[in-house]
Amino acid sequence: MTTFTQQIRGRGARSNATGRYESQVREAFDDGWTAEDAEPAQLATELTAETAKVIITRNDSPDVGFSASINPYRGCEHGCIYCYARPAHAYMGLSPGLDFESKLFFKPEAARLLEAELSKPRYRPEFIHIGGNTDPYQPQERRLRITRQVIEVLDRFNHPFSIITKSALILRDLDLLASMAARNLTRVAISVTSLDRRLSRSMEPRAAAPDKRIEAIRRLTGAGVPVTVMFAPCIPGLNDHEMEAVLERAAEAGASGAGYVALRLPLEIKDLFREWLETDHPDRARKVMSLVRQMRGGKDYDAQWGKRMRGEGPIGELMNARFKAAQKRYGLTQRWGELDVFRFRVPPKAGDQIDLFGA
Known part of the structure; x- marks a missing residue:
């Protein structure tokens, strides 16, 4: 059942249904007292420090290209309506x-925890991915600087990492990224979902505007940082027609690789996405959901390994064929090579004896 709520200014979701693990369910409804022309309400952001015991998390998913990751934040103020991390808030x-x-939720001890983990005698370096769940450069990072502190630790340890964002705030850390890229220790992925400012603002209300993301690609690559553009998610009937244009603009800005992910609607996201479509794009809502189901075997979503990122059937196959053709056309075929794990060193602490026979 679709819940009703007054539209919230600068937010992506149109409702706030109770998490699936709660014993009591609260549901908003239209009581007829809200004026049709009322100004959208505002909703303040609340921040809570999270006490974490470890900062590096691990996964064994065959659909992602990393096993170790760091997420400085839970939840994301960007408010992307399609975000696959949304269901985790129910936990x-x-x-x-x-x-x-x-x-x-933010992790104020992230840098200290990371340094402790990297300093353990049994630790063996492998590249770490930052931002595999929520964006590490969401607006609160400007003040909290947790992602910056994490990268500073990785820099001191000469530890390789990759990072993904849709925020131009990443340019704040260009000094670290450029230095580490020169040592083959880092690479960046920038997500560009649309070049249409209105659609982007609707889907991703507090994320950087499309031109800001393209400019971030230009400045990163200009400083020697390898960049892949991610067209994710690709939504049939809504933004899929922009795939080639996004890849072309990214290539012109210096990106050397590209990737895409078909829209995923697990758990609560399917209802949230439908609500958003019906309010922001009512003329396309039925068509978009029909196309989504066509590439998901008649369902809103199929979580099978190997299918969830690309979809299937004629819609999924066409999407993949178009991507490969555009990727080749614009020279975005460079695959990420191995980052250098052999530079890793635990830096000496104050009072440590100098190794006379070291490098």
């Missing part, structure tokens, strides 16, 4: 809807 007793983008 916190919160809603994957508006709570996900307004009730955020």
